[in-house]
Amino acid sequence: MSDAPRPPARRPGEVAFSLLLAVFSVTAFWQSYAISGFKGLSEPGVFPMLASATMLLSSLVILRDVMLKQAGPETGFEPFRRDIVPVRLVVVVGLILAYVIAMPLLGFVVSSAGFLFLAVWYLWRKGPLMSAALTLASLAAIYVIFRQVFQVVLPQGSLIQGVF
């Protein structure tokens, strides 16, 4: 038996992710080339080409390293879903996306109240009343500190303009 440390096992979805990086790098190089081609060495596209070529080269090395790693004990989509994209992550990203879309329409106060309430309720799991109380308190603090003290212009809603 050898005492040499064994390389860590592959993370779920790591091969696909590394492949994706390589594809992205090829696309980036192609787009960099499209800026000014090889017309000259001080053209605007040269540095982007150097950067994307570095990305491509390193993504290929990363892909090779990942392929050399031992496969994890579990296969299939389940370990990826559990470790990398758990339901909690999907729900929170969905909530952020809804929040980002709602902010210019409903304004900062309404959209943030909605997001904070739903996120705290979902993540903290202490019931709707506690979540609502916490939402109100933290929103009031943020509003006073940033709007009143720091004079930050907070987004105004286009649908309910003038209310908040």
Next chain:
Amino acid sequence: MEVLGHLAISWLDPWLLFLTAAGTLAGIYVGAIPGLSVTMATSILISFTFKWEVNDALALIAGVFVGGVYGGSRTAILLNIPGAPSAIATALEGYPMAKRGEAGQAIGLTTVMSVFGGFVGIVALAMFAPVISSFAIMFNSRDYLLLGMIGILLVGTLSGESFAKGAFAGALGVLIGMVGLDPMTAEGRFTFGSITLMGGIPYVAAMIGFFGVAEALTQLKNLDLPVIRQKIDRIIPKLSDVKRYFRLAVRASGIGTIIGALPGTGGDIAALLAYDDARRTTKDPEVPFGKGCKEGLVAPEVANNAAVGGSFVPMLTLGIPGDAVTAVIIGALFIHGLKPGPLLLVETPHLFWFTVGNLALANIFLLIFGLTGIKIFTKIVECPKAILISLIIVLSAVGTYAIQNNPAHVYWMLGFGVAGYFLKSYGFQVGPVILGVILGPMMDANYRRAMIGARGDVGTFLWDFVSHPISLVLSVAFLLMLLSQTPLWRPLVSRLRRRE
């Protein structure tokens, strides 16, 4: 006399005093709460403070930086969870001390020693920055190009899983920084005909996305970690302890300042190196290392705070950030119309001396806040992550929107946040991405200036890198860095050692 006046600005102005104190106090909590990082807080703060007077913004940000580097030690001692990477070594000795009922002593000793380290770093900044700055005036375009590449590569290689991942992250950042109209020819780069993209991607959106949202999403995995409470006794350290570890503190602060001043290295590496140095040089520790040894507690804490002053040296003199936080601060300076680099000390010396004085003031506040309010502190750091994460996202979104009142920037922030989450999940560091975003345009401009200077001739361009002394030193450093990451390095080093 003029210098003294600039140094004392933040000490005499009540508003600046308040901002520095508030920043330091907030920084201690930010650094202490696992899941919140100084980089995250600084990047969000920039979006709220960019319309302020530059002194006000810098006072708040410097306070957060100083407090945040120290704050990581608190949770490392009390909960065995380093609040920041620079407190990893602190947890190794601090937590065993806390388990022995000596949490108060550990906190007191780290506070006093952190302040000592902080002051050494500031003195080094005040002494060496003007010297380096006057030397850096001799740097030309290719030297800046090399410095930028060295900075990104150092961050990439020292903080991540592999060199390839660091290089990928840095190059990705450079590419993001290239989006928009080329400043020399007004030609579009990666704009796809979009007017929004012609203005470029605001790096504050990238910073908040990669450091704020990505970190918040990553923390979703650790929502259910239990909190262990510790008993806290006397906080004020014994004078005999301070005297006893003074020599160690001097050595550790030297390590911290030098490591902090190297582009790309920060408090985390300084702390680990100082810890290793203490372990090797301490002959008869009262308690073995790993079991609550005070030498092992003092060295990393002194070093990571000394690294704060050190990290300002390359940022202010060369325009190259020392670590991720200074990369964000450099962004703040750009937003305020300042150009960190050799000319900063010539054109705006008041700003340099203000920063030095302000960092010193933040260290005084650190001593005050570090030795008081521990009971309230333990309550606040137990704030559930579920609430923290939700609040971070709201602050990130509002902060990004506040830069130009543009909803598109918030979409960028979310996109970068999700991309950062996946990169972090697969062992990439996001620090090099941000360094790339900030340094990319500078490197591009300097590359093209150097190439135009060589009249587009590759031979002349490459010859310039070896025919000028400064360029030669930097080129050799860069090549050695590249070589050290290849399989050739180990056989080469062992062959050289055998020959010796």
